[in-house]
Amino acid sequence: MDLVLDQFLNWEIMQQALPLLLRGLLVTGEISLVVVTLGLLGGPLVALASLSPRPWLRRPIGLYVDIFRALPPLVLLIFVYSGLPFAGIRLDPFAAVVVAFFLNNSAYYGExxxxxxxSVPKGQWEAARATGLGQTQTLLYVVLPQAVRNVLPDLLSNTVEVVKATSLASVVSLHELAYSANMVRSVTYNASSLVLAALIYLAILWPMVRLVSRFQRRLAI
Incomplete structure (x- = not known):
């Protein structure tokens, strides 16, 4: 038992690792903020294009969504970071993570x-147009607010997945939380830093998970 506690709950190692992990958490927060913001902004554009009556726009966007939802984020990240330099496009680790995650998440957010x-009844469109609102005004002021409310739990769930997926950035040596914890582990040969990183992730994401459950219960009523 003492050996298990020493390997996984070594308080001294956790104390020493905490400053490095907090710096990694800051990078994780920066990645999450950029990627989630881009996904939330790009998602409606992808959604509207996929619903377009114009085949020349709808079909390519449909293919875009299918491809980037099917590709594993890790494979996509490695391709962007290590493959694009062969085409003369070299991105730093942060930019590579943002590009790869945006391609993946804009497809999910778009869907x-x-x-x-x-999910918004067609009658809502017709009623709004009958009051004199234009197509764009109807979309912005009537349809989108209702659409966001209807899928808010899914948006929050996907955001939680995005934050968790930032740990994949460690494969391109970006010093985020998971990479920082693994660095400490490789030096100390002790898993306590990984346990501490897991606790930090839990402290951040658990309230978000509870919030998603709360919204789901409220919408089910």
Whole structure:
């Protein structure tokens, strides 16, 4: 038992690792903020394009969504970081993570928004147009607010997944939380830093998970 505690709950190692892990947490926060923001902004554009009556726009976007939802984020990240330099495009680790995650998450967010838009009854469109609102005004002021409300739990769930997926950035040596914890482990030969990183992730994401459950219960009523 003492050996297990020493290997996984070594308080001294945790104390020494905490400053490094907090710096890694800051990078994790920066990645999450950029990627989630881009996904939330790009998602509606993808959704509207996928619902377009114009085949020349709808079909390529449909292919875009299928491809980037099917590709594992890790494979996509390695391709962006290690493959694009062969085409003369070299990105630093932070930019590579942002590009790879945006491609992946804009497809997921786009599908969520699309489902939300389609969940709004057609009568809402017709009623808004009858009051004199234009197509764009109807979309912005009537349809999108209802669509977001309908899919809010899914948006929050996907955001939680995005934050968790930032740990994949360690494969391109970006000094985020998981990479920092693994650095300490490789020096100390002790897993306590990984346990501490897991506790930090839990402290951040658990309230978000509870919030998603709360919204789901409220919408089910």
């Amino acid at each position: 969520i928004y699309r489902a939300g838009i389609q």
